Amino acid sequence: MPTIVSVDDSTVPGEGSSRLLLLVSSDNKHIVVEEDIMSRSRFISKQVEGFEATSQRHAILLPFSSFVLNKVIEYCSHYRGYYLLEDDPDAAPPGRSPVREWDQEFLDVDRNMLLRIIKAAHYLEIKSLVGSCARAIADMIRGKTTEEMREILGVENDFTPEEEHSPSSKCTG
């Protein structure tokens, strides 16, 4: 659960038609963003519903850095107003489709950043972004041997020698 702190009205601007949210990153950066932009995040939407119930405005503390948060906001801003099937909780799960062209460029980042983005997207419950990141990671390990996958993703081999040499492990095509 995120930590929620009360804030003054002066901290959060915006009484107009487009409500504003205050997001606080783990490096204590305050980022004001329109609620409309972040509506793709089911996590944020649920938080906002909670605010309305208590008629109080809050800042939402998020457990990732402002750099990652800004990337997520960039994604949400780009698709603002777009209908993405993956983000529709009422829609049937979509089949796997190629990563959208813009997403490909957006996710052209190093491995660690990609992992941070997917973690943030997962935390914020933005399914479309999680899907695109997952596809990008899957592309990274495509055609790679097990050892290469470990190297790419920084995962260590914790199999015992017996497990590693089991018959099924020898089947590598």
Added chain:
Amino acid sequence: MGDARGERRKHIRRSQPRSPVAFSAFHRVPNEIIREIFSCIPSFGVCALEILINASQVCRLWRALALDMKGIWTDITLSSTDGNSTCQVELALERSIPRPITLRITDLSSRKAGYRKLVLRAIHELSRMGGLHIDHMGNWDSVDLWLVEDIAQVLRTYQAPLLEELRLFYGNASELLKDGNLFAGHIPTKLRVLEVATHVLHPIILRAPLTRLRLRNIQDDGLLDILRALPSLEHLDIFTEYMVNDDVPFSCPSVDLPKLRDVTFGGYFTTVTRFMRFLDFPTNADIHLEFYCRRSNPHSSFNELSWTCDGRLASVIASGLYFQNLSIVSPDLRHEVVDYAVTVLNPVYPSRGGPHLPREISLSFLHGDQFSDQVGLVTPRLLSFLPAVRSLRTLTVNSGNLRFLAEWESLSERLHGVVSITVSGVAAQGLAMGLCQGGRFFPHLTTLSIENVKFAYLVDKRPLTSRDRYFTPSDDESEEEPTSDTPLEERTSLIEVLLNGLRARDVAGLPIGRVSVRQSNVTVTMVAQLRAVLGADCVEWDGREDAGPKPLAWEKLWSWKR
């Protein structure tokens, strides 16, 4: 003392099992994310199994998650060229239990040792098979015929309670399913999609709640009987290279397909039109007809069959009777085809309850071919054939034969209600001359869009007739205006003709409210002249002075669809 304690600490650290996850980049990555990554892999196709197997060997956690996700192991491809290995198939069969599997068999050959055994091993999983796709169309010369017999035998022997999709594509004429009865009466209850390409003489007749049927290379005989047994069909896609058997009597009862949403039918004109005549389906269904003839066509992948643009035109004529909008894109036109379509379709389609009248028509012909001698007077003939033209409000044309005033006059009489015209290329010439005749010419016209026109073209002051020589501009942009035998003093620029036409409309009290100029070779001065006549706000210009887009290419129009 202190050293001893330090040594002990080091020993404990060394002896403790390392916790690799704690140091990896995937540290604290939720399992859902890893699952999401795994779930992307099956879409990689035939190499997916190898990736999954490799991924499942990365670490304990990954293996546990991969083995827990039965669904990612369910897509198996058997192929002599790039299929999954025996070991991979065995693993996938084992790890996917109890989920329904999809088995794809393509280009099999006994040259790969042990493959027959492997195929049979996989096929015998029929009891939990959700999809079975067998495709020999690509390389059927190397296909072993035992496969067809074995699979047919298995399909007849075993129940397939989970089978939802069955795709059988056999390219070899020897691979006949003799009686076409795949299931020996035991039709899978969940079967919804059936795709068959085979040369069966008496095709499969299934009384099953199929929603999608795709047939290829099937003879027309018995086609209606197949469909009669499938009242729940929503999608129908047929291509046949056989000529129709003309002994189907006209008194044959029609086939009622009340749920049909789209029909795609490709074949010879006579086959398709006869077939369509007996189908009864909702009038809002999406119809796409493709016609073929034996004329040689280098763009076709078949020797005997080829695309025919004539056919495409005829198909659109046919569908134009059903829909509000008619769009024709054709590189070639022959009036014989139009006549044929009129002869064949006219008595047929109105009997289905009367045509829906299109309100928009768009005619686009490929640059170059539009000037061929074959063109003749096709466009006016086409439009005069359509019973809908009197209701037409929007017309888009680039037809070469519409450069003649006479043709526009003919159209103007029939298209009395047109309020918007988009004219492209040399067709603008005839229209511009027609506008000079004031209100007699498209009296309700309020919007004129001009595209891909060179406004400086010198045109004859006298109206051209179809006896005037055709000219054939090349695709080269440097091509100059057409040659003409007319003396220079008897010629004027197209912009002048157009301006005169617009002024004449003004005088007649029927001004054109809006003119837009796009992708045309026009100067700022010419646009200013137009604005002086119509008013500054009434002329839109995209600011481009180039001659417009390149003409469409064959490949963009026709794409072979299996």
